[in-house]
Amino acid sequence: AAGVIQSPRHLIKEKRETATLKCYPIPRHDTVYWYQQGPGQDPQFLISFYEKMQSDKGSIPDRFSAQQFSDYHSELNMSSLELGDSALYFCASSGSVYEQYFGPGTRLTVT
Amino acid sequence: TQLLEQSPQFLSIQEGENLTVYCNSSSVFSSLQWYRQEPGEGPVLLVTVVTGGEVKKLKRLTFQFGDARKDSSLHITAAQPGDTGLYLCAGDTSGTYKYIFGTGTRLKVLA
Numbered sequence: 224a225a226g227v228i229q230s231p232r233h234l235i236k237e238k239r240e241t242a243t244l245k246c247y248p249i250p251r252h253d254t255v256y257w258y259q260q261g262p263g264q265d266p267q268f269l270i271s272f273y274e275k276m277q278s279d280k281g282s283i284p285d286r287f288s289a290q291q292f293s294d295y296h297s298e299l300n301m302s303s304l305e306l307g308d309s310a311l312y313f314c315a316s317s318g319s320v321y322e323q324y325f326g327p328g329t330r331l332t333v334t
Numbered sequence: 335t336q337l338l339e340q341s342p343q344f345l346s347i348q349e350g351e352n353l354t355v356y357c358n359s360s361s362v363f364s365s366l367q368w369y370r371q372e373p374g375e376g377p378v379l380l381v382t383v384v385t386g387g388e389v390k391k392l393k394r395l396t397f398q399f400g401d402a403r404k405d406s407s408l409h410i411t412a413a414q415p416g417d418t419g420l421y422l423c424a425g426d427t428s429g430t431y432k433y434i435f436g437t438g439t440r441l442k443v444l445a
Contacts (some may be wrong), residue, residue, distance in 0.1 A: 227376075256433070265422060265435040266377065279432040313376050321365045321384060323424075323433065325376030 225249055227316050227326035235332045236304050244299040244329045248316030254278070255297040256315040256323060257289060266313060272297060304333045337361050338425055338436035346442045347413055355408045355439045357423035364426050366406045367433070368397055371420040380408075413443045 228247040236242050248255050254273045258266035259282075268281035272291035283289075286304075291297045301308060309332050315323040341356045357366070365384045369377035381390050383399035383406060390397045394417075396409040410417055423436040 258435075265438045266424075268432055268434065271432060281432060311374070315376075321367070321382045321426075322379060323367065324379060325369075328374070328376050330374070 227314055227324055229312075229314050229326040229329050231329060232327065233330050233332075235334065237334055238304055238306060240304050240333075242301045242304060242331060244301070244312050244314075244331070246297045246299070246314030246316075246326060248295050248297070248314075249318070249324055252316035252318045252324075253295060254317040255291055255295070256317070257283075257297070257299050258313040258315065258325075260311045260313060260328075262310075269299070301331075306333050309333045337427075337434045338423055340421075340423060340436040340439050342439060343437065344440050344442075346444065349414055349443055349445050350412050351443075353410050353413055353441070355410075355421055355441070357406045357408075357425075357436050359404050359425065361425070361427050362403050364403075364428060366399060366403070366423060366425045368406070368408055369422045369424065371422060373420075377422055410441075413441075415443045415445045417441060418443050 230245045256271040257269040260266040269283040270289050271279045275291045287301050289299045311328045313325050313328045315325045317323050338359050367382045368380045371377040381397045386401045386403045388399045394411045398407045421439045424433045426433050
């Protein structure tokens, strides 16, 4: 069965640079969620989209923005990167309110 | 303030033992999900519970949603080394697209 695809899997950036993470949801899933997970921490909800519209917002810094495109893939744009942004970034997709299927994550390292 | 508290945080047991992990909150959840996460990978959905008092079984795993929909438990019977991982509960308070994760329970099953 098709799963959530995230790219890139690993990304190394320097402070103050910009990064773009991509997420391709499971086919026919209309909802995408973004999470940030620091070392030894639980995933923190950043933002979600339903049918290409932002549906909810969590602890997403103003330096980050995201959108969902007409083909339902989503991109998380991160600017002015800081050392504290180093984390695993997960995308999850859903075809119903009561389930989420997570991608393998993008490991972002800011140096 | 963490809305979802899990206990215990860490658990190390011998193969064949039983264990229970708890997920507690003062908030009422529309639904609650349990995930298992391996290091460096995305959380994998195990089950979703929606109705107060609901009990679901998945092989050796039994999940229960509290009558008031504020808490949940995961019971593993005859644990195996393959059960080792991080167990996370996640709840949705309003039926919207925003999930809060619990603090996590790190389980290690020794052969």
